[in-house]
């Protein structure tokens with residue numbers, strides 16, 4: 261249960277082509293994250309899978325059956341919306357039990373399952389409340405509870421954490437990952453936040469303008485990005501791109517080096533530069549360095565505390581084994 | 595200081611509000627007073643306000659001369675019936691306009707509203723002939739049908755504006771949760787739209803209750819609602835001010851009482867959802 265295959269799925273809204281044609285296989289039990297900048301068509305792709313939008317062309321199969329023309333209610337998928345989309349007129353108990361009621365389940369059985377879901381999600385004390393009387397995190401939990409009671413073929417999440425504050429977001433991220441480990445159900449998760457993608461995914465699908473740029477595990481994308489877009493999108497702080505004379509020794513149009521793969525020295529190194537703004541986080545220090553290698557300042561991440569002053573001269577040495585090379589079209593040279 | 599000014603303004607606006615309210619209510623008040631006068635006092639110049647011989651004779655005459663309970667019943671059946679029938683058509687229509695719009699949705703909505711700009715008398719003859727041929731003249735069924743059609747555009751528009759306030763996410767969540775279209779409407783949309791539907795219903799019951807053109811032209815006696823009952827006392831050859839007033843008072847009493855108790859919903863309805 262939970263195998264989803266997309267074949268040449270295309271979507272146009274009026275005259276604008278949002279998704280030109282996507283092929284994608286999502287395996288049973290996988291945690292797949294669609295990531296990409298805002299407006300790149302992640303939600304649209306998810307809604308096509310859900311059946312909330314009709315495909316303009318192509319085929320969607322769920323567990324080997326053609327689901328292209330099935331209405332959402334018949335696809336057996338559960339969705340958690342960015343706005344949570346709880347039923348405001350129903351109590352938490354009714355909200356969570358709603359999919360079971362729609363499936364025509366016995367009230368006693370519904371009650372048992374709702375209790376079980378509420379226990380898993382720490383919602384037992386709130387069952388009689390309405391969504392309006394809950395905090396953001398609790399609403400999020402109810403939305404998740406509503407999706408898990410039914411034991412769907414797959415879960416679809418559309419930026420479920422973007423309305424939460426940073427601390428809560430970290431917690432919910434863990435909870436969702438844990439949920440995936442215990443349920444072992446396919447999950448498709450949409451986000452524009454590469455941190456969520458890196459930390460949660462088995463497989464990341466990087467999208468840009470409705471086109472898949474690369475599919476792979478978080479570490480594959482981190483180590484072997486296939487183009488500049490993926491290289492720049494995955495990893496934080498962003499990869500440094502160096503063009504021109506400094507890239508020539510590497511036989512590339514552009515070289516990319518991640519901030520954590522450049523070592524600093526006060527005596528000697530490959531490139532010379534001057535320290536700009538430094539940000540001390542305790543665990544790490546982020547430095548912006550104006551160097552002769554590149555027009556843009558380079559971002560460097562140094563472990564622990566690093567003692568330099570604004571304007572100091574400094575030398576940079578990239579880790580040769582971690583250098584990414586790109587041609588004039590932005591494609592990786594392997 | 596600022597406080598004093600604002601409370602003075604408040605008093606000013608309150609007084610102004612009462613004056614406007616009284617001016618609007620005055621004709622109704624005058625009708626009610628006149629209904630307790632004799633015919634002679636009702637047309638007396640200058641008119642007397644309180645110091646006349648209060649009498650119930652008009653009410654007695656009106657009740658013996660016509661069948662008030664029958665007219666009330668007709669009014670209730672016609673106004674409530676036409677509103678409910680219209681809601682049954684308008685709810686799916688408004689759902690489609692609000693949640694599944696196409697390029698032509700706005701045009702269709704405007705077209706429906708434009709039918710309200712047509713003078714009713716323009717279609718009187720064809721409708722009268724249809725009613726005659728189908729045996730619908732002077733029947734409640736016929737009037738329920740006609741008033742439903744008359745008020746349908748307004749009902750659809752009102753519901754449409756209410757439905758548009760409902761986040762479509764919530765309906766999509768219901769679809770994902772396995773709800774078929776009828777269940778989505780019954781379990782999610784309608785409960786969320788109850789305030790809007792209630793005010794739409796109230797407003798349209800009142801509109802249908804007061805509707806006089808079609809009720810007067812398409813009924814004679816059996817299906818005649820209170821509007822026709824009032825009209826039967828405005829006779830060109832006699833002076834029946836007091837009796838007409840008594841009939842009017844009787845006709846507006848039920849709807850006035852209903853309106854009083856549902857003021858909040860009515861205000862919401864009249865402002866088309868602009869006030870939460």
Ligand SMILES: Nc1ncnc2c1ncn2[C@@H]1O[C@H](COP(=O)(O)OP(=O)(O)O)[C@@H](O)[C@H]1O
Nearest residue numbers: 273274278296297298299300301302303304305
């Ligand atoms: N219903 C719609 N009608 C027209 N254009 C739409 C509609 N939904 C989305 N789009 C367009 O499709 C593009 C992708 O949108 P979306 O999938 O929501 O992006 P994302 O979720 O990646 O931010 C955007 O340019 C958006 O304007």
Ligand SMILES: [Mg+2]
Nearest residue numbers: 302303304419
């Ligand atoms: Mg989105």
